[in-house]
Amino acid sequence: MLCRSFLRLWSQTAAFTGFSQSSWRPRQLPPIQQIARVGALGARSSSWSRRGMSTASDLPENSVAVLVGNAGTASELRACSTGGCCGKDTPLLPLGAVLARLPELPLWRLSEDQKVISRSFVAKNCQVAIQFINDVSVIAEPEGHHPDLHLTSWRNVQIDLTTHAIGGLSLPDLVLAAKIDAIKSKVLKLPLLPQAGFDEKSVALKALPRTSSVANLDEARGEHFAKRFAERFSERLFEDGRPTTRRGQGSDDEDGDGKPLQRDAEVMILSGGSPSRGRASSRPGTPGLSNTAVGKMCAGAIAAAFDHAFGETSPGHSAEVDEDADEIEDDDEMEGQPSAAELALLAEAESQEGQDPNLSMSLMSICVARSPSPKKVRAPMSPHAESPSIIALTDDEGEGKEEPLWTSHKPLPKPSRSSRPRTPPRSARKAQKPVLLGIPEPLSARARCDSNGAPLSARLSGRGPRPGNRRGMAGGA
Numbered sequence: 001m002l003c004r005s006f007l008r009l010w011s012q013t014a015a016f017t018g019f020s021q022s023s024w025r026p027r028q029l030p031p032i033q034q035i036a037r038v039g040a041l042g043a044r045s046s047s048w049s050r051r052g053m054s055t056a057s058d059l060p061e062n063s064v065a066v067l068v069g070n071a072g073t074a075s076e077l078r079a080c081s082t083g084g085c086c087g088k089d090t091p092l093l094p095l096g097a098v099l100a101r102l103p104e105l106p107l108w109r110l111s112e113d114q115k116v117i118s119r120s121f122v123a124k125n126c127q128v129a130i131q132f133i134n135d136v137s138v139i140a141e142p143e144g145h146h147p148d149l150h151l152t153s154w155r156n157v158q159i160d161l162t163t164h165a166i167g168g169l170s171l172p173d174l175v176l177a178a179k180i181d182a183i184k185s186k187v188l189k190l191p192l193l194p195q196a197g198f199d200e201k202s203v204a205l206k207a208l209p210r211t212s213s214v215a216n217l218d219e220a221r222g223e224h225f226a227k228r229f230a231e232r233f234s235e236r237l238f239e240d241g242r243p244t245t246r247r248g249q250g251s252d253d254e255d256g257d258g259k260p261l262q263r264d265a266e267v268m269i270l271s272g273g274s275p276s277r278g279r280a281s282s283r284p285g286t287p288g289l290s291n292t293a294v295g296k297m298c299a300g301a302i303a304a305a306f307d308h309a310f311g312e313t314s315p316g317h318s319a320e321v322d323e324d325a326d327e328i329e330d331d332d333e334m335e336g337q338p339s340a341a342e343l344a345l346l347a348e349a350e351s352q353e354g355q356d357p358n359l360s361m362s363l364m365s366i367c368v369a370r371s372p373s374p375k376k377v378r379a380p381m382s383p384h385a386e387s388p389s390i391i392a393l394t395d396d397e398g399e400g401k402e403e404p405l406w407t408s409h410k411p412l413p414k415p416s417r418s419s420r421p422r423t424p425p426r427s428a429r430k431a432q433k434p435v436l437l438g439i440p441e442p443l444s445a446r447a448r449c450d451s452n453g454a455p456l457s458a459r460l461s462g463r464g465p466r467p468g469n470r471r472g473m474a475g476g477a
């Protein structure tokens with residue numbers, strides 16, 4: 001219908017201007033492009049009106065508060081004012097009227113559903129991107145008409161314009177687009193998408209697929225996991241981008257230092273659990289990081305935490321953390337990667353640990369990234385499970401005199417003497433590989449492992465196994 005009326009208008013105009021049909025015969029173009037072609041030529045209707053050509057306005061009544069000319073050019077659009085005329089009474093703009101004006105807005109693209117126009121670009125850096133977004137808000141607020149604004153990968157900006165109240169495009173959208181194009185930004189890189197210039201010779205504009213508002217699955221996944229994690233284990237994992245030590249729901253503060261014991265284990269997992277990196281990723285949405293990047297970090301780290309805790313993936317599944325995303329140096333930076341012997345020790349411990357699925361995961365298996373972890377363990381950070389535990393036993397454990405270094409987080413049932421594996425006599429032990437000594441007691445999650453696998457605090461206090469002494473150390477379950 002629209003196409004026919006435009007073509008009729010066009011043929012009347014062409015007859016009048018002597019621009020005969022024969023000189024302009026559109027190649028067999030799909031309907032939208034024919035309309036676009038005719039419409040785009042119609043965009044000059046206001047200049048035609050200046051040449052004494054009169055064309056009826058293609059705009060519905062009461063489209064904007066202040067209408068300049070026929071709002072047919074970018075400058076006329078910029079001179080218009082929505083003036084708060086934006087709500088359920090705002091008239092939809094006919095598609096032809098939209099297409100007639102899009103050539104005046106070459107940086108904008110029409111969505112496939114023809115309800116949104118979008119503009120995307122890569123800014124010089126995050127600051128320029130956010131400055132531009134702020135400049136847009138300065139324009140939008142007085143107009144009473146607001147774009148959807150997306151910042152991804154810290155500097156990719158996408159602006160979507162549509163009139164939500166009527167579910168489509170209205171003249172305020174085009175007015176705001178023209179005003180946004182007038183923002184002088186310091187340095188904009190090329191638009192993300194190729195420029196859709198108006199091609200005089202053939203097709204005017206192609207309707208391009210509308211970009212989804214959620215940048216990508218990782219972002220949604222990151223937000224989803226971050227939310228689930230925060231709900232389940234703590235109100236907030238981060239404060240100002242740094243891991244919080246605030247009390248989480250239900251986590252106990254056993255050693256009275258005001259810090260919940262389990263929090264560290266959570267942060268260790270979230271940051272990929274690697275002592276050598278010891279860093280926490282910053283909070284989703286931190287300006288310095290793109291949501292996508294953080295989404296990836298959150299998705300990877302938190303998914304790993306859940307999988308790890310609930311055994312959905314193979315043991316040792318380590319969190320994917322976006323390598324080149326900014327990371328926050330954690331003052332608990334740990335030293336050194338675990339040695340091969342350490343990992344062997346862990347594998348040894350693991351093989352024995354895995355026999356009893358009810359045992360909580362050992363902190364050692366959390367401390368050492370990519371360490372094999374017992375399958376089907378309960379959520380290590382859950383307030384209801386025994387805390388992750390690690391056993392540091394001195395050499396004279398055999399005599400049974402030495403108290404375990406760490407107070408029990410939650411008393412486990414005392415194993416019967418018979419079920420307790422006897423430590424082989426020292427002489428026999430020399431020949432053996434490091435073995436798991438004693439039944440693990442749930443211990444404070446506070447213990448951290450250094451590159452020798454000894455809990456740092458034990459090492460610092462001069463107790464616990466001597467560095468390099470493998471026998472005294474077991475990744476307890």
Ligand SMILES: C[C@H](O)[C@H](O)[C@H]1CNC2=NC(N)=NC(=O)C2=N1
Pocket residue numbers: 084086087144145146147161162163164165166
């Ligand atoms: C009351 C207020 O003016 C209306 O809700 C406005 C606000 N800004 C708006 N902006 C956009 N893009 N669409 C709307 O429908 C809309 N409505």
